[in-house]
Amino acid sequence: MRPLSRLTLSFALAALLSGRAGAVAAADKAPSLAQQSAAAVKAVCADLPPRCAEFENSLEEIGWFQEDAQAYLKALPRKPDLAGLNPHLAESLRLIQRTQHQYQGVDERLGVLALLVWETHKALAAVSEKWIPEASTSLHASLTALEDRSSRLERASLLYRGPEASTHAASIRSLGQDGIAALDRFQEVSLAIDYSGNPMDDPVLKKRKTANGLAVRLSALRDRLIALEKRAGSGASSRLDFSTLLKPDAKPGPGAWARADATSVKLPPLDAFGAQAAAEAGALMTSAGSSQPLPEASQGQAGLAAADRRSLLQVPKMRVPAPKDEKAGVPDIGLLGRLKLMWARRSGGESELQALRDLGLTRVVGDPKGRAALVHQQDPMTCTIVCQQQMLTASGALEGKDPKAVEHSLLSEAFTKGYLNVDDSDPASLKLLGTPFLFTGNLLKEHGMIVTKTFKASNQDLAQAAGRGGMLLVDVDPGVLRGNKDLLGISHSIVITGAEISRGDGKVLGYFINDSDSVPLSKGEFIPVKQLLDAWHAGNSSIIEAR
Amino acid sequence: MKLPTAPCLALIFLFPAGCARREAPLSDALKRAVASAKFDGPCSSLISMEWPPSWPVPAADGSGRRFKIFFYPLLGTQPKVHAPLGEAEVGTDDGKVLGCRKLQAPLQELPGARWPDALRGLTVSEFDRRADRLFAATEAVGALYAAKAGLTPEQTRAAGAYGRLFLEMAEPSLLPHYRRLNPDFWRWLAAAGAPSIPDAP
Numbered sequence: 044m045r046p047l048s049r050l051t052l053s054f055a056l057a058a059l060l061s062g063r064a065g066a067v068a069a070a071d072k073a074p075s076l077a078q079q080s081a082a083a084v085k086a087v088c089a090d091l092p093p094r095c096a097e098f099e100n101s102l103e104e105i106g107w108f109q110e111d112a113q114a115y116l117k118a119l120p121r122k123p124d125l126a127g128l129n130p131h132l133a134e135s136l137r138l139i140q141r142t143q144h145q146y147q148g149v150d151e152r153l154g155v156l157a158l159l160v161w162e163t164h165k166a167l168a169a170v171s172e173k174w175i176p177e178a179s180t181s182l183h184a185s186l187t188a189l190e191d192r193s194s195r196l197e198r199a200s201l202l203y204r205g206p207e208a209s210t211h212a213a214s215i216r217s218l219g220q221d222g223i224a225a226l227d228r229f230q231e232v233s234l235a236i237d238y239s240g241n242p243m244d245d246p247v248l249k250k251r252k253t254a255n256g257l258a259v260r261l262s263a264l265r266d267r268l269i270a271l272e273k274r275a276g277s278g279a280s281s282r283l284d285f286s287t288l289l290k291p292d293a294k295p296g297p298g299a300w301a302r303a304d305a306t307s308v309k310l311p312p313l314d315a316f317g318a319q320a321a322a323e324a325g326a327l328m329t330s331a332g333s334s335q336p337l338p339e340a341s342q343g344q345a346g347l348a349a350a351d352r353r354s355l356l357q358v359p360k361m362r363v364p365a366p367k368d369e370k371a372g373v374p375d376i377g378l379l380g381r382l383k384l385m386w387a388r389r390s391g392g393e394s395e396l397q398a399l400r401d402l403g404l405t406r407v408v409g410d411p412k413g414r415a416a417l418v419h420q421q422d423p424m425t426c427t428i429v430c431q432q433q434m435l436t437a438s439g440a441l442e443g444k445d446p447k448a449v450e451h452s453l454l455s456e457a458f459t460k461g462y463l464n465v466d467d468s469d470p471a472s473l474k475l476l477g478t479p480f481l482f483t484g485n486l487l488k489e490h491g492m493i494v495t496k497t498f499k500a501s502n503q504d505l506a507q508a509a510g511r512g513g514m515l516l517v518d519v520d521p522g523v524l525r526g527n528k529d530l531l532g533i534s535h536s537i538v539i540t541g542a543e544i545s546r547g548d549g550k551v552l553g554y555f556i557n558d559s560d561s562v563p564l565s566k567g568e569f570i571p572v573k574q575l576l577d578a579w580h581a582g583n584s585s586i587i588e589a590r
Numbered sequence: 591m592k593l594p595t596a597p598c599l600a601l602i603f604l605f606p607a608g609c610a611r612r613e614a615p616l617s618d619a620l621k622r623a624v625a626s627a628k629f630d631g632p633c634s635s636l637i638s639m640e641w642p643p644s645w646p647v648p649a650a651d652g653s654g655r656r657f658k659i660f661f662y663p664l665l666g667t668q669p670k671v672h673a674p675l676g677e678a679e680v681g682t683d684d685g686k687v688l689g690c691r692k693l694q695a696p697l698q699e700l701p702g703a704r705w706p707d708a709l710r711g712l713t714v715s716e717f718d719r720r721a722d723r724l725f726a727a728t729e730a731v732g733a734l735y736a737a738k739a740g741l742t743p744e745q746t747r748a749a750g751a752y753g754r755l756f757l758e759m760a761e762p763s764l765l766p767h768y769r770r771l772n773p774d775f776w777r778w779l780a781a782a783g784a785p786s787i788p789d790a791p
Contacts, residue, residue, distance in 0.1 A: 476697065529664075
């Protein structure tokens with residue numbers, strides 16, 4: 044079997060590896076593979092002296108990686124430590140990719156270098172396989188405890204208005220800090236899933252589904268905390284503030300979920316993407332939210348309000364969702380209306396939609412009008428970046444007067460983190476060549492948003508996600524979406540900003556989208572449901588949501 | 591001509607479309623495998639989503655169920671074809687990617703339109719129907735190629751039909767890259783008397 048097939052087949056089978064047997068095997072085999080690698084580099088160097096330094100560098104980098112990873116595996120902690128494991132996994136993937144270029148593009152003898160990295164990657168992946176479920180279970184338990192504490196605080200917040208309020212505010216802050224720790228652990232689990240194998244394989248899909256469930260709970264908990272803070276009179280927190288507090292360059296604030304240990308984003312040399320524009324963007328990406336200290340709750344009212352001693356049983360429950368009854372509120376359209384609708388249904392398609400609209404039988408979820416302002420015309424191959432930019436801007440995590448400059452800044456960030464394919468044959472003028480699927484949505488995560496990824500999603504999944512009212516990053520085939528066969532086969536990221544739903548039966552009639560690559564620019568464009576679903580299923584039917 | 595059946599005669603005035611003669615459904619295993627390749631396995635971290643896949647070409651492994659594809663960038667508002675930057679092998683057994691790699695090549699624009707002139711007037715759905723036929727024909731010819739046996743006249747006709755359809759649908763500027771995917775297959779096709787991609791001069 045050729046090295047490529049060995050490598051990629053093994054990659055696909057990584058999920059099947061288990062336990063420490065892999066680690067031991069890797070440790071046993073590593074020396075011989077290391078010797079073979081050194082010999083292979085020597086031999087190739089003899090034949091290709093001008094490129095020798097490149098191969099020697101690879102060998103040296105692999106040596107460092109092996110040393111670090113083996114030391115880590117040797118002193119493996121008993122409890123899941125995805126934060127420690129993930130960087131090793133990421134490095135192994137980077138090196139596999141790098142060595143792959145060399146043995147496939149230059150000389151097959153260098154394949155042994157990839158095998159050398161692969162052996163260690165397998166051992167690391169086996170540990171990750173074991174730890175992801177453990178970490179998920181532990182996070183699940185932590186969230187349950189946090190939710191419980193949150194419920195108690197919610198009830199208490201209705202009771203205490205006096206001096207107890209400051210104790211109450213301190214409890215909220217403490218809960219917030221624990222929430223941040225839970226968020227960090229969630230991000231580690233999410234990252235480990237990204238590194239753990241084929242994203243389309245059932246075991247990985249299952250893990251992702253579990254993680255998505257945790258993300259939903261985590262974001263609900265965050266919303267409850269923000270509401271609690273508001274009620275406690277801090278006045279500082281809101282969704283917008285939350286996002287900006289999580290910004291890497293934001294000053295750590297004492298509000299709920301502020302991240303104190305955030306590091307700043309380092310931008311790479313910017314010649315490739317427009318130095319000036321990116322410099323402007325860097326200046327624009329300042330904290331948009333309040334970083335003022337959170338005032339002690341109800342300090343101003345201390346002593347004025349006595350403690351409310353109503354029975355806990357009488358305290359109204361918070362966040363009880365309103366019953367969803369699509370029939371409720373449906374206007375009576377009368378006989379004439381019904382006839383009009385019947386006639387339109389016979390004609391089908393747009394006539395029916397128009398009739399439903401005329402009769403007031405549709406409603407819009409999301410905010411297609413408000414979100415239309417978030418989109419701008421993208422540069423070539425930056426659709427995924429611009430989609431994430433829109434979602435980050437909407438959440439308040441990014442602020443910029445010049446969207447183009449912000450786009451370039453995000454592009455630089457994505458480039459630095461290895462999320463992009465770039466033609467670097469001329470280092471003076473890098474050309475962007477798009478984003479691999481696995482890295483879509485990573486910028487959202489980097490900027491502190493809670494991201495869920497659903498692959499192989501159904502029509503119902505999409506309708507439900509749109510129904511939640513947030514912005515959705517989806518990939519579509521623009522050839523199918525626009526009826527242009529010159530574009531068939533491309534996967535293009537767009538943002539779903541809302542949906543139009545029939546009041547009668549709750550069916551989705553169409554989706555509103557922002558498409559940064561369309562000319563003229565598509566801002567809150569309505570796409571009939573079938574057209575969008577066809578274009579969406581022509582790709583891989585994925586949904587990326589950020590909370 | 592096939593006569594409508596009795597129930598159709600009875601219902602023909604109510605649902606005329608329901609009685610139209612339907613073609614046998616084509617296998618879509620290969621189509622699905624190719625469409626999902628860039629999201630699958632190692633391709634998911636190597637191949638840009640923006641790069642469309644090529645048509646599949648039977649691989650040389652002898653199974654008849656493995657096919658090779660490449661990925662190429664399309665750039666510009668009037669999309670220009672560029673030389674391939676990624677390659678993968680997919681299997682029709684489980685629709686999985688069996689191997690994937692990024693090609694080390696500088697970005698190179700290729701001349702001409704993406705599709706042959708003969709396809710210019712087709713709508714997307716007409717194009718899709720032809721694509722479905724090509725995928726099915728590729729699976730069939732892949733099995734013939736793997737069998738390495740002499741072809742019956744019917745199989746020779748099938749190979750000829752595949753060759754014609756492929757040349758009708760393939761991106762003209764990418765033909766040398768299709769040949770490079772598996773030169774042995776194209777030589778075999780030519781030897782079977784079917785239209786094929788000639789060797790580079």
